[in-house]
Amino acid sequence: MPRGHWEPGGGFGGSACPRRIARFLEPCLLLLLRGDATHGYGLLEALRQFGFAPGTVDASVIYRILREMEQAGWVSSQWDTTGSGAPRRVYTVTPDGAEYLAAWISDLRATRDEIDQFIRAYTTQSGER
Amino acid sequence: MPRGHWEPGGGFGGSACPRRIARFLEPCLLLLLRGDATHGYGLLEALRQFGFAPGTVDASVIYRILREMEQAGWVSSQWDTTGSGAPRRVYTVTPDGAEYLAAWISDLRATRDEIDQFIRAYTTQSGER
């Protein structure tokens, strides 16, 4: 098998691999930020609920996306120095970010329907044999 | 908005954008090849049934994937010089390719379930407000 092939259904550490969807971390982080998670490091563990196995996402990826989203205006940040340990950059979702997340949801619905259509086409073709 | 952002739900020519799923063309081509389409150029129009608007997929992408899949052993090809015009490279799916497609289907099912889970998390959080 040529290098770089994803071995669908088998590889990728056995997880269902939400990373098959491009930029999926973006809406995940937005949704978590609307909840109670607020800073980069805390988001790492919270991602588990969306199918990301622990250790599969590097922290640097989280921070990079957060900075990009702040530049885009989807989130804003302030420093929090009240707790013990290193200061945390705390993120909140802007109104624009909420709209962006809503657009993501509508797009994901469409993507899901496309997948369903493809699976139906497969089972139909297989059943006709 | 920074360049390169996908504007989910709005951009991308208004189509539902199946390309949100990485390498989605691969299973599409395999499924079409199990049907009646046989050569690269003919696959271009046949892709329409999977949500690819005409003109959204460049022909070079099709040929590149076909050659990669042949190297991987998922398809095999022969030249067809019987018709008029330039010779066609005609592809057929190998048994390994059929297995690979089946793995793709199982992976797509999992991906769809992840999307559903994410959408449910969103609507739950929105409903609680």
Added chain:
DNA sequence: CACCCTATGTGCATGATGTCAATAAAGACG
């Protein structure tokens, strides 16, 4: 021949993502 259409292919640029290293601050401990 000039031109167009079909058909296949190559090369390069860009964007998304993964990996690894570096920086920095605060507290614990000798």
Added chain:
DNA sequence: CGTCTTTATTGACATCATGCACATAGGGTG
């Protein structure tokens, strides 16, 4: 104080998927 560990953040580089521009070639048509 010096340094070790934990938490938090950033930067630099490599790889992969994809899009775009262009090259090649056969055959029909004026």
